[in-house]
Each structure stands twice: as C-alpha cells, then as structure tokens.
Amino acid sequence: MKFKVDHDYHIHTYLSSCSRNPEQNPDFLIRYARENGIKTICITDHFWDDAVAGASGWYAAQNFSHIREILPFPTDPEVRIMFGCETELRRDLTLGISPDKFDTFDMIVIPTTHMHMNGFTVSEDGSESAEERAKLWVERLDAVLNMDLPFGKVGIAHLACFLINRKSEEDYLATIRAIPDGEMTRLFTKSAALGVGIELNNGDLKYALKHETVMRMFHIAKSCGCKFYLGSDAHNPGEFNGAVQRAERVVNILGLTEDDKFTPGSENV
Ligand SMILES: [Zn+2]
Numbered sequence: 001m002k003f004k005v006d007h008d009y010h011i012h013t014y015l016s017s018c019s020r021n022p023e024q025n026p027d028f029l030i031r032y033a034r035e036n037g038i039k040t041i042c043i044t045d046h047f048w049d050d051a052v053a054g055a056s057g058w059y060a061a062q063n064f065s066h067i068r069e070i071l072p073f074p075t076d077p078e079v080r081i082m083f084g085c086e087t088e089l090r091r092d093l094t095l096g097i098s099p100d101k102f103d104t105f106d107m108i109v110i111p112t113t114h115m116h117m118n119g120f121t122v123s124e125d126g127s128e129s130a131e132e133r134a135k136l137w138v139e140r141l142d143a144v145l146n147m148d149l150p151f152g153k154v155g156i157a158h159l160a161c162f163l164i165n166r167k168s169e170e171d172y173l174a175t176i177r178a179i180p181d182g183e184m185t186r187l188f189t190k191s192a193a194l195g196v197g198i199e200l201n202n203g204d205l206k207y208a209l210k211h212e213t214v215m216r217m218f219h220i221a222k223s224c225g226c227k228f229y230l231g232s233d234a235h236n237p238g239e240f241n242g243a244v245q246r247a248e249r250v251v252n253i254l255g256l257t258e259d260d261k262f263t264p265g266s267e268n269v
C-alpha cells in the first residue's frame, strides 16, 4: 500500500526561540492536522538538556523546564499529539540530550546540518568550504549513528537542509553535490539497520523537487531500505502550506509504500 502522509513529526511551537509566534500553539496544530488528513503530530521544540554541559546561550534558554510548558496537550478524538524535541549536535560531536531524558520523549529529532551556528556547530568564522561541509555532513551523521540512542524513536532531521551552506543556493548545491554517493550508501545502510527515521523535511523537499542532486540523497536512502517520515518543521502557521502535497509528490517519485514508513516507538527495521 502506498505511503500515506498521515503524520508530521517535526513541528515547532511558540516556545522555540525562532518562532515565538503565539498562534503556533497546540490548538492551531490540531486544526492544521485535521484539515490536512494528519492523524499524528509530534511537537519538537529546540532543546538542550541542562544535564549536558556546553549549551550555547541560544540553547541554554531552551531547556526542559522551558519546553515542557507546552504540556499538557489538549485532547482530540481525531489527532494524537506526541511530545518530542529537536536537540543539537555540537561541533565537538556532543549531543544535547542525556540518556536520562530518552524516556521522556515520544520522539527525538536530531539535526546534523545546522551548520549556520558559527563557533557552536562549525568553526568560529564558519569559513568551511563546500567540500569541508560535505565532509562534516558525513562525520556528523556517522557520529550520531555510532551513539547509543533509542533509534526506534530517533529521527534524523533535514539531511538536505539549506543551513548546511547558506551563503548562496549555488554554495548549498555544491555542498550537497560534494557528498559522495558511496558515503551516503554506507550511512543510509547503517541508518536502515538501526531503524532510525529519515526525515522528509518540507524545506529539503522544495530543493529536492528542483534539483536532482538533492533528490539523489532520498533515492539512495530508499534503495538502502531506510524508513521515512514527514517533518514540516513549521515554526509559524504559514509554513505548513503545501507540506503534505509536496511530501505526496516525493512519495510518488520515490515509490514509497507503507513498509517504508518510520513510526516512532516501533522497531522500524
Ligand atoms: Zn532543525
């Protein structure tokens, strides 16, 4: 059976410092879900655990006592809301969540491509070239896959994110192009064996639908047996526009079926 886009497992609320939009709240998210045939959503505000040293100033404010302000969720007969987070991977490959918190979340989204945070995820001046950033794509994903994590509820966020090199679209595309197919195959084979989720991120899909070099990442992930989920990554109500339809186009292009779907809390292998 064809992959149904009936979920959205990467959504921010007003609690994320890059949203702060009071309209981006659970009641609105339920409405969005109902209007788009979505049965399960997961709220994943930015999070750095106080138990892990080394937060940046921006992340320090987004600790657990901050993000849990979104609880309790309203109940809805048609839409299930899960509690998750989007944590961070520092430049020294420290992950911003301690094992004590693994059980607290229904889903843990891990970004490896936030390479716009100079001094925190990349060098002080962020001067890494496209080739160096492509190497970081490999090293940072590899590091996460080598960690001892509850992979059945871990999603790897936006692997084709524009933030990998936001100098220009040309620099971004050069970075994605510089990631060798062989490394993608190695890492996606490992991802499939671990049962980690690969995100169909709304922002990434905009590029994938325009540029074959971006789409190739998802083709390789599919050929390696990875499981996928939709993440709109919306920070504001307008950012949901077209996310489900775009994901459906990509589902058709990749030929995804329900067997290719990542479900947090399942084994996913
Ligand atoms: Zn992110």
Ligand SMILES: [Zn+2]
Pocket: 010, 012, 086, 233
């Ligand atoms: Zn996000």
